[in-house]
Amino acid sequence: MSLRSIRSVPILVYLGLMLIPIVLALQRLMDVTGKSPFAAIFSLPDHPLGTEALYFSFIQALLSAGLTLAIGLPIAWWLGRHQWKHLNFIRAALTLPFVTPTIVAAMGFLALFKTGGPIESIGIDLRFETGLIGWLSDATGIENSGHIIALLLAHAWFNLALVIRFVEPKIATIPPRFEESIRLLPIGKTRFSRARYFWWPMLRTSIGSAFLFAFIFSFTSFALVRWLAPDLWTLEALMAVEGGAAGIHNYRTEASLLVLGGATLQGIILLFALGLAGYWQQKQSISNDIVSESFARKTAGGASLFARIGVSFALLFALAPLGSMLLSSVRIRDRTNESYRWSTEAWDIALTGDLTYVSAADALANSIVYAIACMVVSVLLGYAVASSIHALESGGKKKTAIMVDLLSMLPLALSGVMVGLGVLLGVLKVWPELFQWYGLPIIPHAMLTTPFVIRILLPALRSLDSSYDETAAMLGHSQFQRFLKVRIPLMKSSLVVAATLSIAFSLGEFGASWILLRSGSWDTLPILVDQLMARPKYFELVEPVAMATASILMMVTFVLFIITERFREHQGGGF
Amino acid sequence: MTIEIQSLTLSYDANIIVQRCNLTLAEGEILVILGPSGCGKTTLLRAIAGFVKPDEGTIRLNGRNLNQIKPEDRNIGMLFQRPVLFPHKDVLGNILFAYQKKKDRDMEKVNEIMKDIGIYTMKNQSIETLSGGESQRVVLARALLTNPELLLLDEPLSSLDLSVRRQLASEIRTTLKSKNIAAIHVTHDHEEAAIIGDRIIEWNELHLLESVLIQANTDETTSG
Numbered sequence: 151m152s153l154r155s156i157r158s159v160p161i162l163v164y165l166g167l168m169l170i171p172i173v174l175a176l177q178r179l180m181d182v183t184g185k186s187p188f189a190a191i192f193s194l195p196d197h198p199l200g201t202e203a204l205y206f207s208f209i210q211a212l213l214s215a216g217l218t219l220a221i222g223l224p225i226a227w228w229l230g231r232h233q234w235k236h237l238n239f240i241r242a243a244l245t246l247p248f249v250t251p252t253i254v255a256a257m258g259f260l261a262l263f264k265t266g267g268p269i270e271s272i273g274i275d276l277r278f279e280t281g282l283i284g285w286l287s288d289a290t291g292i293e294n295s296g297h298i299i300a301l302l303l304a305h306a307w308f309n310l311a312l313v314i315r316f317v318e319p320k321i322a323t324i325p326p327r328f329e330e331s332i333r334l335l336p337i338g339k340t341r342f343s344r345a346r347y348f349w350w351p352m353l354r355t356s357i358g359s360a361f362l363f364a365f366i367f368s369f370t371s372f373a374l375v376r377w378l379a380p381d382l383w384t385l386e387a388l389m390a391v392e393g394g395a396a397g398i399h400n401y402r403t404e405a406s407l408l409v410l411g412g413a414t415l416q417g418i419i420l421l422f423a424l425g426l427a428g429y430w431q432q433k434q435s436i437s438n439d440i441v442s443e444s445f446a447r448k449t450a451g452g453a454s455l456f457a458r459i460g461v462s463f464a465l466l467f468a469l470a471p472l473g474s475m476l477l478s479s480v481r482i483r484d485r486t487n488e489s490y491r492w493s494t495e496a497w498d499i500a501l502t503g504d505l506t507y508v509s510a511a512d513a514l515a516n517s518i519v520y521a522i523a524c525m526v527v528s529v530l531l532g533y534a535v536a537s538s539i540h541a542l543e544s545g546g547k548k549k550t551a552i553m554v555d556l557l558s559m560l561p562l563a564l565s566g567v568m569v570g571l572g573v574l575l576g577v578l579k580v581w582p583e584l585f586q587w588y589g590l591p592i593i594p595h596a597m598l599t600t601p602f603v604i605r606i607l608l609p610a611l612r613s614l615d616s617s618y619d620e621t622a623a624m625l626g627h628s629q630f631q632r633f634l635k636v637r638i639p640l641m642k643s644s645l646v647v648a649a650t651l652s653i654a655f656s657l658g659e660f661g662a663s664w665i666l667l668r669s670g671s672w673d674t675l676p677i678l679v680d681q682l683m684a685r686p687k688y689f690e691l692v693e694p695v696a697m698a699t700a701s702i703l704m705m706v707t708f709v710l711f712i713i714t715e716r717f718r719e720h721q722g723g724g725f
Numbered sequence: 726m727t728i729e730i731q732s733l734t735l736s737y738d739a740n741i742i743v744q745r746c747n748l749t750l751a752e753g754e755i756l757v758i759l760g761p762s763g764c765g766k767t768t769l770l771r772a773i774a775g776f777v778k779p780d781e782g783t784i785r786l787n788g789r790n791l792n793q794i795k796p797e798d799r800n801i802g803m804l805f806q807r808p809v810l811f812p813h814k815d816v817l818g819n820i821l822f823a824y825q826k827k828k829d830r831d832m833e834k835v836n837e838i839m840k841d842i843g844i845y846t847m848k849n850q851s852i853e854t855l856s857g858g859e860s861q862r863v864v865l866a867r868a869l870l871t872n873p874e875l876l877l878l879d880e881p882l883s884s885l886d887l888s889v890r891r892q893l894a895s896e897i898r899t900t901l902k903s904k905n906i907a908a909i910h911v912t913h914d915h916e917e918a919a920i921i922g923d924r925i926i927e928w929n930e931l932h933l934l935e936s937v938l939i940q941a942n943t944d945e946t947t948s949g
Contacts, residue, residue, distance in 0.1 A: 276862075546738065620776055621809040623796040625823050625871055635822070639813040 157541055160534030160555055167531070168561045168597055171569075176575030178397045179410040190411030197392075197408040202414070203383040207369055210298070210384065214305035214368035215361045215460055221306050222313025222360070225464045229314065230321030232453035241314065242715050244468050248311035249651075249711050250372035250704065251658025257700040258471025258684070259304045259378055261478035266490070268474060276300040297379040304374045307467065308398040309364035316360040317353060324352055362427040362441040366420055367674060370565035373660045373676070377683065385412045385663070390567045393665055397575040409575075413568050420563035428559065472704060479697035485690050496694030500702070505692065506673075506681060510699045512676040514706070520674060521656035524595040528652045529645065531596070532603030539604075540611040555608070561601045567659025574665055583652040594662035599652040606651070610644035611635045646717040654710045657703065727752050727875055727907040728773070733782030735765070735772050742768045750875075753905040755898065757918040760928030763806070766911035767806075770877045773909070774803050787874055802868035804881040808860035810852040816863055817848040823870035835870065841900065842866045858889040860937065865897065876901065878910040882917060894920040 176187060183190060196199040225244065234240055237647050247255065252415070263269050263276045268279070276296035279287050283296040292298070332338035375387045389412045395405040420431045453461070503509025535558055542551035564572070573594050578584055619638060622632045638645070660676045667677050682696035728750040735743040738774050742765040750756050760766050771777040773784055775796035784791045791799055810944055812820050820839065824830045839845040844861045847855065855863065861881050868876060878897070882890040898921045918925045 327809070615809075617805050617809045618811060620774070621797070621803070621805070622822065623776075624774060624801060624803045625825075625867065626797050626800070627822075627825055628797055631825060635812065640811075642813075 157538045160531060161440050161538050161557075164535045164600065165557060167600075168564075169592075171572035171593070171597070172564070173578035174580055175397070175572045175574075176413075176576075178575050178579060179406050181254075182397055182399055182406045183403055183410055185407065186409065187410055187414035190407050191415045192411070193407045194411045194415070197388075197404050199383050199388055200408055203388040203412075204384050206382055207384040207386070210301060210305070210371040210382075211365045214302050214309070215364035217302050217306040218309040218313060218364040219357065219361055221467070222310050222466070223317065223357070224460055225284070225310070226313050226317040228453060228457035228461055229319060230318040232457060234453060234461075238715075238718040240465065241318075242711075243465055244314050244710070245715075246472075246711060247307050247468055248309070248315075249654050249658075249707060249714075250308070250472070251660065251676055251707060252308070252371065253377075253660050253679045254475070254658070254700045254704045254707070255304060255308055255471065256373045256377035257679060257697055258475040259300060259307075259374075260683075261578040261697060262471050263300055263378075264478075266483060268470070279612075294379065295458075297382060301374060301379045301382075304378055304471075305364070305371060306376070307471065308371075309360075309367055310464070310468065312363045312367075313357075313360045316356045320356045322351055328352075350489075359430045361425045362423045362430075364496055366423050366427075369419065370416070370567070370661075372565075372567055372664070373477045373680070376680075385416055386565055386567050389413065389416075389571065390661060390665060393567070393571045393574060396571070397579055409571060413571065416565065416568065419562050420565070421560070422565055424559065452628040475697050475704070476701050479694050479701050482694055485688055496691050496698045499691060500695045500698040505685070505689075506678060506693055508673050508678065510675065510678060512701055513673050513675045513699070514702060516672050517657050517674040517676075517703075518706075520589075520591050520595060521653040523589060523592045524599055524656040525649050525652040527592065527596040528600040528603045529649050532600045532648065533607055533645075535600075536604050536607040536611055539608060543612070544616065558604050559601060561597060562605075564597070566594070566598060566659060566663075567665060569597050570662030570665030572597075573662070590666060591659075591663055591672070591674065594666065595656040597661055598659060598662065599655045602655065603648045603652055606644055606648040607641070610641050614640055643717045647714050650710045650717075654707050654714070657707060657710070675699060675706075678705065727754065727787060728909075729783075729785040730773075731783050731785075733769075733772065733779045733784065735768050735777055736780050737768065737777075741780075743772070750907055750909065753902070753907055755901060755908045755910060755921060755923045757922030757925040758909065758911045758928060759915065759925055760911070760914065761913055764926060764928045767879050770803070770879050770909065770911060773875070774801055774877055775799050793925050800873055801869070801875045801877060802871055802873035803877040804861065804868060804879065806880045806883055808857070808864045808881070810855075810860055810863060810873050812852065814852070815848075816844065816850050816852060816855070819852060819863055820848075820867045820870065823867045838866045838869055842869075843897075856889075857885050858893055861885070861893060865900070869900070869906070873906060876906050876908040878908055880912050883912065883914070890914075890917060891920060897921060 180186060180192075183193075185193065193216065194204055229237070229240065250258075261267060265277060273281050275281050275283055276299055279294070279296040283299070287293065287295040329338075329344065329348060332344055337347050338344045343624050369384070371384065372384050372390055375382065375384050376390075389409050392405040392408050395402045396409040397406055407611075479496050480492055480494055481490050482495065483490055499505055500510040503512065535554075539551050539558065541556050542548075547575075573590075575625045577593070584590055614637070618636050619632055622636045627635065657674075658676060662678070663677050664680065667673055673681070679696050679700045682692060682699060685692050687693055728748070730746055730748040733743060733746040733748075734741065735746075746769065748756075755793065758766050758769070764887070768777055772779055773791070775791065775794065779792065811822065814822070817835075820835060821830060838844065839848060842865060844859065844862050844866060847859065847863075852860065852863070864881070882893055885893065894917050910918070912918055
């Protein structure tokens with residue numbers, strides 16, 4: 151077997167793992183509905199909730215992305231322009247929401263907005279829409295306006311890190327001499343003209359990329375929609391619920407049509423958005439020279455009082471839902487006299503599993519096993535694919551490399567629910583024995599995390615100076631020795647970031663797991679939280695137990711996040 | 726004869742860089758190739774090292790045809806323009822990279838070479854603390870420890886200032902001569918070439934190596 155054919159093996163395995171479940175699922179749905187994926191898009195209005203879900207998905211995603219920019223841009227500006235004492239802590243705290251599992255985010259916002267919670271106590275009732283929010287609903291005629299506001303705020307919270315990661319480093323590394331020069335020209339006399347003719351052209355690709363990614367994540371949001379806006383439907387949420395009835399001959403064909411048309415349309419939208427974001431990011435990476443962050447910040451000086459207040463509010467916004475969730479796990483509401491008491495009972499029940507089929511400890515063990523297995527698969531496969539793409543690039547096969555690189559990004563256009571449905575309809579209905587396999591969730595988790603691993607490792611491989619490998623070769627080291635002694639140590643940071651992010655994504659994965667596991671002895675922590683919240687709340691400890699379980703998940707994710715942050719190299723302009 | 730290159734043609738992205746090149750190098754001889762930047766000197770060295778595949782022609786080292794031999798199996802040392810030191814190792818760690826297995830390490834020889842090259846006192850230093858000249862000394866020591874049949878020097882002194890460059894050029898020559906190691910040194914600096922080389926040839930625009938000779942450290946004028 152030649153080296154070239156060996157290199158194509160990981161690419162084929164990767165594409166097979168990603169595409170086979172999806173292709174099989176599409177084939178089954180086409181058989182059941184008798185329609186092509188594109189024809190099924192036009193049948194979406196046939197489903198009673200199809201049109202509503204489509205419109206709401208678009209509108210809420212656009213508004214969420216807009217709100218994310220409205221909140222995130224001033225913060226990114228202040229952070230990027232001025233010197234801050236604890237910059238790394240501020241950055242980490244503001245990035246935290248993005249790695250928080252969506253079910254934890256949902257619990258955090260529920261704790262914040264619930265009756266007796268901090269927001270309701272200042273007269274803003276987003277849950278039952280009384281008072282100010284009730285007046286707003288009546289005045290605008292928009293039903294569930296409280297739920298919509300809660301959802302938009304939660305999406306903005308979740309995606310805030312995108313603006314910080316994409317825009318702030320860009321602002322911080324633009325050479326100050328550019329702005330100084332333009333201030334001396336007639337075109338840069340006012341702040342507005344400098345913003346229009348200098349800052350906007352410099353930052354638009356970063357801002358555009360942040361907007362698109364915020365749109366993508368809001369469009370495919372499931373856990374937040376399910377818990378914060380329970381009476382509203384997005385395509386993702388509707389597909390998740392209807393997915394169980396899809397793919398069965400002569401049974402609720404409208405469900406199969408919805409999943410087929412919805413997944414196709416969602417795939418096209420996500421692919422377009424990802425393509426555009428990728429194009430903008432590429433443009434951003436070839437733009438002008440940069441200076442060190444400390445140099446630019448020093449020129450702009452310390453932060454104003456207004457900036458300090460703004461960043462303090464942003465920190466409060468980032469940490470409040472999580473703090474509120476933690477408090478809700480120990481602050482128990484007494485239903486008899488509407489008073490509250492402090493207790494760790496909910497934590498005891500969560501850990502013993504008295505309210506659920508599996509305990510939080512067992513669910514955590516399941517989650518960790520799946521996450522580690524997922525990490526092993528995604529890092530090995532991701533490294534092999536990234537390495538093959540890099541070998542094609544350095545071997546002069548640029549066109550083939552671009553094609554494989556683009557193919558490797560395709561799975562990023564799949565949401566958790568789409569992947570879960572792919573495995574459910576594509577693999578399990580062909581091979582039902584897999585339902586009995588404990589490791590079943592590893593398949594969708596690896597499908598979702600491997601593309602991210604490739605996106606982290608490929609730039610690391612590209613930036614690795616080939617002279618290290620060549621020098622080691624000249625010293626007589628074999629390819630395997632060079633891999634162990636040179637490549638692995640030099641890529642340690644990227645490998646640790648890829649591995650920990652892969653574990654964190656798998657631990658928090660909700661959509662695919664919800665479709666495949668829902669209730670059984672292999673429940674993961676996010677599924678356990680969902681099960682607990684879905685129980686009737688007659689027993690006063692049900693919700694605190696759910697909050698305690700979500701807090702456990704949050705803590706494990708935080709530890710991983712701290713590890714990731716220690717190894718991440720802040721170069722800016724992306725994840 | 727240490728190295729014998731016959732009708733070697735090298736290209737990159739369909740551009741011919743070296744065409745039908747013939748070159749020989751005697752045992753222990755130091756050959757300097759002079760030429761402007763971008764003329765193909767480095768490509769020739771990379772082909773001898775095994776990183777560039779020849780379109781045609783053969784490269785023989787002490788009678789072995791190198792064409793099908795991997796870089797790591799050629800027993801050739803190479804110093805690059807920028808000293809390549811592994812950032813995750815200190816000075817000694819970088820030098821010990823010359824050994825593939827721990828059990829093969831000959832610490833007596835390591836210390837001796839480090840003393841000869843003048844870097845023994847820095848053996849536990851981080852590589853970040855080294856100057857350009859010191860870094861190239863470490864790379865040279867590491868290359869010598871592998872007992873190479875041929876040493877390729879790809880403008881290793883170009884980034885150093887003039888006085889350090891002259892001193893190191895002279896030291897490299899002395900070291901190579903004392904160990905009777907053949908070397909090909911490429912540079913665009915005539916003075917450096919005169920200090921280090923036994924024989925100097927100039928690279929002409931036709932991609933052919935032609936021995937337009939400039940006398941160096943011997944009295945002979947040689948053709949290649």
